[in-house]
Amino acid sequence: VSTVDMFKCKACGMCVSACPAGARELTGSDMEERISEVYASL
Amino acid sequence: MTEFTPKLVCFSCKFGWGYLNSNGYEKQLKNLIPITCSGKVDTTHIIDAFKEGADGVLILGCPDRECHFQTGNYQARKRILLLRKVLKEFGIDPGRLKIALSIDPEGTQIPVVIDAMKKEIKSLGPLRPAV
Numbered sequence: 196v197s198t199v200d201m202f203k204c205k206a207c208g209m210c211v212s213a214c215p216a217g218a219r220e221l222t223g224s225d226m227e228e229r230i231s232e233v234y235a236s237l
Numbered sequence: 238m239t240e241f242t243p244k245l246v247c248f249s250c251k252f253g254w255g256y257l258n259s260n261g262y263e264k265q266l267k268n269l270i271p272i273t274c275s276g277k278v279d280t281t282h283i284i285d286a287f288k289e290g291a292d293g294v295l296i297l298g299c300p301d302r303e304c305h306f307q308t309g310n311y312q313a314r315k316r317i318l319l320l321r322k323v324l325k326e327f328g329i330d331p332g333r334l335k336i337a338l339s340i341d342p343e344g345t346q347i348p349v350v351i352d353a354m355k356k357e358i359k360s361l362g363p364l365r366p367a368v
Contacts, residue, residue, distance in 0.1 A: 229270045237244055237290040
């Protein structure tokens with residue numbers, strides 16, 4: 196869990212991990228997948 | 238002898254860079270990782286990139302006082318500042334890790350910034366010399 200997860204979104208006032216809009220994207224699972232993909236190709 | 242092509246991993250904040258570009262630019266740029274906020278990039282992500290063979294890491298975040306998540310860009314900047322010092326202690330040139338805090342809705346500057354950093358890394362040479 197990064198520190199950003201505890202910050203609140205300017206738009207909805209919710210913390211990143213609780214944001215209902217694109218929760219998967221915001222929790223970082225998309226990012227982790229892309230990271231594995233990129234690192235494997237290095 | 239083959240010419241050295243730097244492997245650069247770039248983390249790009251979706252709220253500051255390229256959010257108006259719907260052409261899928263992130264797929265066209267090699268090793269670009271779109272992220273929710275620059276503050277989401279952890280030190281382990283950066284260290285892992287170097288471990289996996291990257292010659293440089295670039296983080297693109299929002300400008301001062303314009304972070305969508307209030308202070309994510311400051312958190313990222315602090316983290317990079319400290320990590321650069323750690324990398325230097327381990328004999329890795331701190332120039333291999335950079336953060337750019339700006340805004341580019343169209344994403345047109347992303348390849349320009351990446352190319353500029355690649356040039357700098359090229360002058361530093363590969364992180365691990367080819368055996």
